[in-house]
Amino acid sequence: MIHNAEVNGDLTSRGVQFLMDTSGKQLIPFEQLTPQDIVIIPAFGTTLKIEQELEKTGVEVHKYNTTCPFVERVWKKAEKLGEDKYTIIIHGKHNHEETRATFSRSEKNAPSIIVMNIKESKVLADFMLGKISCEEFEKVFK
Numbered sequence: 251m252i253h254n255a256e257v258n259g260d261l262t263s264r265g266v267q268f269l270m271d272t273s274g275k276q277l278i279p280f281e282q283l284t285p286q287d288i289v290i291i292p293a294f295g296t297t298l299k300i301e302q303e304l305e306k307t308g309v310e311v312h313k314y315n316t317t318c319p320f321v322e323r324v325w326k327k328a329e330k331l332g333e334d335k336y337t338i339i340i341h342g343k344h345n346h347e348e349t350r351a352t353f354s355r356s357e358k359n360a361p362s363i364i365v366m367n368i369k370e371s372k373v374l375a376d377f378m379l380g381k382i383s384c385e386e387f388e389k390v391f392k
Contacts, residue, residue: 295392
């Protein structure tokens with residue numbers, strides 16, 4: 251749920267179970283959930299797809315949503331920028347929970363891409379300036 255092994259260990263010892271690990275690997279299939287289960291959305295949020303899967307099970311997704319307001323603010327800003335026809339560039343690790351959650355929302359409203367570091371940012375800039383081909387760009391941003 252959070253990036254703190256000690257806290258996660260304490261939660262596990264108290265009976266809390268994790269649906270996924272921090273890399274997004276499913277630990278408990280959605281099909282095993284019931285409407286009586288409590289699912290806590292962590293501070294970094296979750297993807298729209300995961301929310302939809304939870305809703306299918308009858309779990310009240312927004313009842314225990316602890317998404318940080320600053321994270322939600324980024325989502326709202328991305329939505330607004332998309333409405334204004336901007337492309338959204340997200341800086342982060344593509345497999346990090348918060349990055350995945352943010353991307354799932356931004357791609358809904360606008361062309362979106364994740365850059366992890368300055369090297370990837372330079373590749374993106376070179377593509378935008380026409381200095382590299384689409385094929386070269388796609389090698390980096392599969």
